[in-house]
Amino acid sequence: MTLDDISSRPAAWQKVGEHNTEVVVSTRARLARNLAAYPFKPRMSAQDREQVVGLLKDVLHETKVITEGFYVDMLEVDAISRKLMMERHLISHELAEAVGQRGVMVQDDEQVSVMINEEDHVRMQAVASGFAFDTAFDLVEQCDTALSNKLDYAFHPKYGYLTTCTSNAGTGLRASAMLHLPALAITNELEQVFKTISRLNLAVRGFYGEGSAPLGHYYQISNHVTLGKSEREIIDNISAVVAEIAKSEKRARHTLLTKDLTRLSDRIFRAKGLLTSSRILTSEEATVLLSMLRLGVNLDIVKDIDLAKINELVLFSQPAHLQKREKCEIPANERDMLRSEYIRTALGN
Amino acid sequence: MDSQKCQRCGKAEAKIHVTEISPEGEKTQIHLCDACYNNNKESEVPSEFSLQELLSGIGKKEDVPDVTCPSCGMTLKKFINTERLGCANDYDLFKENIESRLEHFHDALQHVGRAPKGGTQMAERSAYLRSLRYQLNAAIAEEAFEHAARLRDEIKVLEEDNNSEEDNNDA
Numbered sequence: 001m002t003l004d005d006i007s008s009r010p011a012a013w014q015k016v017g018e019h020n021t022e023v024v025v026s027t028r029a030r031l032a033r034n035l036a037a038y039p040f041k042p043r044m045s046a047q048d049r050e051q052v053v054g055l056l057k058d059v060l061h062e063t064k065v066i067t068e069g070f071y072v073d074m075l076e077v078d079a080i081s082r083k084l085m086m087e088r089h090l091i092s093h094e095l096a097e098a099v100g101q102r103g104v105m106v107q108d109d110e111q112v113s114v115m116i117n118e119e120d121h122v123r124m125q126a127v128a129s130g131f132a133f134d135t136a137f138d139l140v141e142q143c144d145t146a147l148s149n150k151l152d153y154a155f156h157p158k159y160g161y162l163t164t165c166t167s168n169a170g171t172g173l174r175a176s177a178m179l180h181l182p183a184l185a186i187t188n189e190l191e192q193v194f195k196t197i198s199r200l201n202l203a204v205r206g207f208y209g210e211g212s213a214p215l216g217h218y219y220q221i222s223n224h225v226t227l228g229k230s231e232r233e234i235i236d237n238i239s240a241v242v243a244e245i246a247k248s249e250k251r252a253r254h255t256l257l258t259k260d261l262t263r264l265s266d267r268i269f270r271a272k273g274l275l276t277s278s279r280i281l282t283s284e285e286a287t288v289l290l291s292m293l294r295l296g297v298n299l300d301i302v303k304d305i306d307l308a309k310i311n312e313l314v315l316f317s318q319p320a321h322l323q324k325r326e327k328c329e330i331p332a333n334e335r336d337m338l339r340s341e342y343i344r345t346a347l348g349n
Numbered sequence: 350m351d352s353q354k355c356q357r358c359g360k361a362e363a364k365i366h367v368t369e370i371s372p373e374g375e376k377t378q379i380h381l382c383d384a385c386y387n388n389n390k391e392s393e394v395p396s397e398f399s400l401q402e403l404l405s406g407i408g409k410k411e412d413v414p415d416v417t418c419p420s421c422g423m424t425l426k427k428f429i430n431t432e433r434l435g436c437a438n439d440y441d442l443f444k445e446n447i448e449s450r451l452e453h454f455h456d457a458l459q460h461v462g463r464a465p466k467g468g469t470q471m472a473e474r475s476a477y478l479r480s481l482r483y484q485l486n487a488a489i490a491e492e493a494f495e496h497a498a499r500l501r502d503e504i505k506v507l508e509e510d511n512n513s514e515e516d517n518n519d520a
Contacts (some may be wrong), residue, residue: 043436141463153465166434
């Protein structure tokens with residue numbers, strides 16, 4: 001498997017069917033670790049970085065943590081490939097744009113990936129579609145145990161796993177869920193939901209994590225605290241909160257269906273109309289319109305499109321995916337035309 | 350209006366614009382980011398205003414003597430500016446600053462949860478390895494190649510010890 005192979009198929013977290021993915025689109029668990037025998041990223045020499053990459057690649061192979069996978073060296077791939085990986089949530093912006101030896105080991109099915117030399121030496125993550133914290137955490141825990149049998153982690157009896165930023169110290173665990181909350185947005189209840197979330201020591205971010213704006217009513221909710229709570233407590237806490245928010249969203253959707261069906265349908269079919277007829281679509285606009293269409297499909301208002309197709313459209317209409325398909329760099333205005341063409345065709349026009 | 354870059358570090362956005370007027374009436378303007386301005390302030394001749402500030406407690410902006418980590422070269426000042434640490438040793442070296450951050454962010458100081466197996470002996474050896482690596486990088490930079498070679502050998506021996514220990518653990 002290579003990057004080119006995976007670029008034309010749905011991402012791991014887009015599998016529809018196993019768990020309900022209407023509101024909770026995907027769940028993720030990430031563990032941050034540093035090797036004890038090397039300085040942290042800010043003080044690593046070029047040689048240190050090279051050695052850490054080599055060491056981790058060897059250990060990952062040896063322990064068969066990722067039984068079938070491929071390694072992507074950030075220094076050897078072009079900007080489009082790096083953006084592609086970001087769009088597939090395989091790497092962070094930090095890994096894509098940093099300097100020096102760094103890369104990511106990706107399992108063929110993209111469910112597990114291990115970043116090397118991002119902010120910390122090792123950042124392993126597991127992704128599952130739908131509401132599946134236990135699945136994601138179990139996978140990443142297995143990875144951690146296997147690596148710790150072969151490597152000496154930087155660990156402190158008081159402060160736990162030691163990370164470059166104190167905000168990740170302790171468990172080094174970031175558990176997060178991607179939620180689709182269009183109904184709560186329409187009924188103006190989102191502010192209240194977010195106030196509650198931050199009071200509970202959870203953080204809310206847009207579609208692409210740190211520093212991004214919420215597009216298409218997709219929100220990433222994650223734990224804020226990593227020290228002083230066990231991994232189990234963190235997972236249980238965020239699970240409970242996400243379940244509550246999902247319930248609220250479903251309730252809001254029901255309200256819109258029963259009290260305001262015409263206005264709701266209008267919004268949804270206008271979005272469908274634009275998607276099936278436009279000649280120019282920016283990625284921002286496409287995200288917003290597809291979000292409405294997704295709601296329409298979930299509520300059975302739109303009957304001729306399935307969720308899997310929506311997921312495909314959301315991913316493949318992203319800038320790097322479009323350019324990968326065409327196998328070349330394309331300027332933004334041309335991409336916008338290509339995007340509309342791709343979506344029109346995919347929706348049967 | 351375009352955002353101006355700090356004239357000191359050239360990286361962050363300049364948010365503070367200081368105008369100095371010389372006795373002859375000449376004006377010079379300096380544009381600095383938060384971090385560089387705070388650094389700049391320390392080296393200025395104290396005026397009646399900074400005395401005022403000190404009295405009101407603004408001088409708590411960590412006017413501490415700088416500390417350097419022997420394992421990685423990270424300084425306390427650099428850590429405060431960047432909020433990023435240099436190695437595991439820094440957690441103990443900068444204990445006060447670290448703990449105040451941990452308390453502020455996590456409302457906790459004691460880790461609860463998973464821990465890797467292996468005792469403090471491994472930790473001490475790793476700390477030693479780290480400081481050897483730091484010395485090796487410095488020796489290479491100074492072109493003290495003989496010293497560097499000796500350090501490299503020592504590192505190699507320690508690493509081999511580590512490996513054979515881990516293999517024994519697996520058995």
